[in-house]
Amino acid sequence: MLETINGRYIVTSVCVLIGSLAWTSQWGVLGPALGGWSSALAWQVLTPLNAGILFLSYYYYLAITTDPGKVPDGWEPPYSIVHSGPADLDTGATGPRYCRTCDAYKPPRSHHCRVCQRCVLKMDHHCPWINNCVGHGNYAYFLRFVFAVGLTCGYALALLIWRLIKILDMNSLENTLRPVTILEMVLIVFDVLGVFMVVFSVGILGLYHLYCLFRGQTSIEASERSQVNRLVKRKKIPPVEFPYDLGAFQNISNVLGNHVLHWWLPRPSPGDGLTFPVRPNTDPQLVYYWPPRDPDSLRPFDEAEKEQQQVNEQQKAAGQPARAPLVRRDSEGYLVREISFAERMYMLDRMEQADAGLTGDPQAPLTRSQPDEHDYPQNDSDEQQWVTEEPCYYDSGSDSDGKYMDEFDDDQKPHYGLSRAYLDDHMDSAAEEHRQHLPTPDDAWETEDEDDDTQDLLNRKIQ
Numbered sequence: 001m002l003e004t005i006n007g008r009y010i011v012t013s014v015c016v017l018i019g020s021l022a023w024t025s026q027w028g029v030l031g032p033a034l035g036g037w038s039s040a041l042a043w044q045v046l047t048p049l050n051a052g053i054l055f056l057s058y059y060y061y062l063a064i065t066t067d068p069g070k071v072p073d074g075w076e077p078p079y080s081i082v083h084s085g086p087a088d089l090d091t092g093a094t095g096p097r098y099c100r101t102c103d104a105y106k107p108p109r110s111h112h113c114r115v116c117q118r119c120v121l122k123m124d125h126h127c128p129w130i131n132n133c134v135g136h137g138n139y140a141y142f143l144r145f146v147f148a149v150g151l152t153c154g155y156a157l158a159l160l161i162w163r164l165i166k167i168l169d170m171n172s173l174e175n176t177l178r179p180v181t182i183l184e185m186v187l188i189v190f191d192v193l194g195v196f197m198v199v200f201s202v203g204i205l206g207l208y209h210l211y212c213l214f215r216g217q218t219s220i221e222a223s224e225r226s227q228v229n230r231l232v233k234r235k236k237i238p239p240v241e242f243p244y245d246l247g248a249f250q251n252i253s254n255v256l257g258n259h260v261l262h263w264w265l266p267r268p269s270p271g272d273g274l275t276f277p278v279r280p281n282t283d284p285q286l287v288y289y290w291p292p293r294d295p296d297s298l299r300p301f302d303e304a305e306k307e308q309q310q311v312n313e314q315q316k317a318a319g320q321p322a323r324a325p326l327v328r329r330d331s332e333g334y335l336v337r338e339i340s341f342a343e344r345m346y347m348l349d350r351m352e353q354a355d356a357g358l359t360g361d362p363q364a365p366l367t368r369s370q371p372d373e374h375d376y377p378q379n380d381s382d383e384q385q386w387v388t389e390e391p392c393y394y395d396s397g398s399d400s401d402g403k404y405m406d407e408f409d410d411d412q413k414p415h416y417g418l419s420r421a422y423l424d425d426h427m428d429s430a431a432e433e434h435r436q437h438l439p440t441p442d443d444a445w446e447t448e449d450e451d452d453d454t455q456d457l458l459n460r461k462i463q
Helices: 007-033 042-064 137-168 173-177 182-215 217-232 248-256 304-315 341-356 382-387 399-406 419-433 453-459
Strands: 111-113 118-120 124-129 132-134 326-329 336-337
Touching: 007 042, 007 137, 007 182, 042 132, 111 304, 137 182, 137 248, 182 248, 304 326
Parallel strands: none
Antiparallel strands: 111 118, 124 132, 326 336
């Protein structure tokens, strides 16, 4: 929901919230309760609070205005990594990661932000509260801001609760000497509720990022590690260690600075965002293709062709005609038989007949001859003539499949079946020509082989 709101409005709202809570809690509640600003007690209690407000405001400004990290133009992995060979189906290892949107290689730990519309070095997430990505350039500032908010608001909440307890103590001498006004009660309720919500929400966020900081990972990498652990538990890939987890102290130093005194100073993370320290004995290729992929998703499309060739050989040996090629259904993850163009047109005519009332029962036997055997490829040469050279989509009727196929380069797209563009251009003319040869009900035939696979497919209702 926040993505639909202009980021500048969100940042302005955060600034207004910080200012209103800081002013009302001190000038309307805590200041008078501590004896006024001329009192030494007020200065001693409220000075740490104001110092925390200044720190978190400055870190908030740095997190907003600092570039999270841009991939240098023309950056490429080492030559040995680029030409490391095909994907390893046993370990889930791939080649170096590539961003098709930016048309460039991705450095280790970088990801593409669809809001910023570019790749970000060591991207953690896109934060609408700062109207900016959190990456290598501003990750240290973001962490300091979150921790400063948690500590400052926690201290303010303790002071406000102390004042609220004093107000509720009817026997307090202070209440007798200085009665509580309605304005003070309204302000203290507003401040307690506002500060509590900030402490609760930012506190959870701070604890999560503290956990990620100790483990040397970003929010995205935390999700990636969970996926890799699931693959390891399912024994799809061998055990693999996260290459950037060097121990809690070293992980913190890699983000906030190499010295403990630097952790609270407004300093960026060390390094250039392109290379990072890794665990000993780490495979050099691992940092460029992390995380390992599911081997099932890396199997080339010729695996389906090999399986289809085996099926065709078995059917040929049994004296049965070869079936249409099998294609992998992306949304379901299994293979389905491609429907030929003749079958598509025939099912379309059947639906038009049913709509026009030419066939009384939708489940009645079909009223024209089924597609001939020459509609299916009989050998490799026929298959090459049968397929179209148009860009192809998986035959599952899923929008996600079409979007998935759009991610392939032209020379990588498999050529199974007919594309949507081909059907859109040829469906109307082919349907009109085919409709002229439709049989009448008197010419209808009834199939005698109820076990025929093709007839079963033609009787199937289009989903």
